[in-house]
Amino acid sequence: MLKPSAAIIFGVCACIVCGKSIAADPSPKASPVIVSKVVEREVTVRQSFVGTIVPRRTSVVGSAVDGRVLKFLVNEGDQVKEKQPLAVLRTETLEIELAAAEAELRLRSEELAELKNGSRPEEIAQSKARLQSALASQDYLTFKYERMLTLFQKNRTVTEEQLREARAAAEQASQLKLESQAAHALTSLGPRKEKIAQAEAQLLMQSETVNLIKERIRRHTIVAPFDGYVTAEHTEVGEWIAEGDPVADIVQLSEVDVRVGVLSKYIAGLELGAEVPVTLPALPDRRFVGQVAIIVPQADELSRSIPVKVRVNNQIGKGGPLLKSGMLADVQLPTARTRSVALLLKDALVLEDGESPVVFVVKQHPQDSRRGTVKSVSVRLGVSQGEWIQVDAELAKDQFVVVRGNERLRDGMEVLIDKILSPVPVESK
16 A cells, blocks of 8 residues: 555656657648539529430441452451552453553663664764765766766767766765764754653653552552541452442541530520530540530421530540440530539549549638538539539539649548639630
C-alpha cells in the first residue's frame, strides 16, 4: 500500500504521461484544395432525338474492266487503307502487248537519236568520194564527146551513132554529178528539222500507247477509295466479273454521322457546327460530343421531319471502331426555348469506372471560411462549353466545388481552401 505522498506523486506522473500521450496524437490535418463556384446561365433547352449511326462515307467498289479474278485480298471486317488493293484480275495478254509496245518505243527513240546526231564523219567522207568520182567521170566523158564531135565535123572518122552515144554518156555523167553534189550536201547538213519533228511525233505517239496499256493493266487492280472497313464481299477468286460489277463495300468509320429526323418546329434552334451531346443505349457509360454537320433542306413527305446529321469522332481500338454503323444513338438537339442551368469547371468532375461522375461540394465552417468539409454529389452531364460543362444535380448557385485535389477526397473529410478560381464561362447558345 502506497503512502499518501507517494500516491500523489504517482498520480501527477500518470497525468503527465497521459498528457504527453494525448499531445502526441493530434487530429488529422485538413487537405489543401482549390475550388470554384457553381454558376448559372441561360441555355437553350435541348430535345432528345433517336437516330441511327451511319458511316461518314460509303462506297460500293466496282470493277473498271472485264476480267477473271486472280486474287481477292480482303475479308469482311478487314480494315483497309486508301489505294490498298482489294482484288486483282488476270492481265497476261495485256502484259504481252505492253512488252511489244515498249520495244517499239525503244526503236522510235533510237531512230530519233540517230536523226538528231546527224551524219557520221565516215558517211560524209563517203559521199564526198562519190562526188569526186562523179566529177572525174563527167570530165572524161565530156572530153571524149567533144573530141568525137571534132572528128565528126572534120573528116567524118566517127559515125553519127557513136557521136550520139558519146553525147548521151556525157549528159548522164553530168546528171550523176548533180545527184552526187546534192547527196553530199544532204549528208553534210544532216536531216531536216521537219524530219526530226516527224520522228518526235512518232515517239510521242508510241509513248502514249505504252501509257494506255499500263493504265489498262492498272485498272485490273481494284483498290480501296479511302481508309475504312470492308462490310461486304461480292466476288471470289476465279469468278468472271464485268465492267461495273461490285467487288466489295467499303465504309469510312473514323468519323460517323448520327442521322435523325427533326420536326420542323425544332429546326429554328439548330445551327451548323453546334456541339451536341450524344449517348448510346449500347454504351451507357460513355459520353460523346458531336457537331451538327448537315441540315438537309428537304423534309420527308411522310413524316414531315427534316433529316439532320450529327458528326461524331469515332474511337478505334483493337476490336475496331467503337461506334458501328446501324447502332442506335440519342442526340440532345437544342430548341428555340431557354432555361437556367448549372455550369461548373470540368476539372471538378471525378470519374470512376462504372459509376456516375461526382463533384465534391465544400461546406464552409461558420468561424473560418477557408476551412470546411466536403460532400460528394452525383451529377448528370450535359453539353460542354470550353472548360465548362452543364450538369443536372442538386447544386446551388455560388456553391464551392473542388477543382484541384479532389481525386483523394472522401465524404466528410476536412479541407483547407488554398485558392478560389473565378473564370468567366462562355455564353451558351
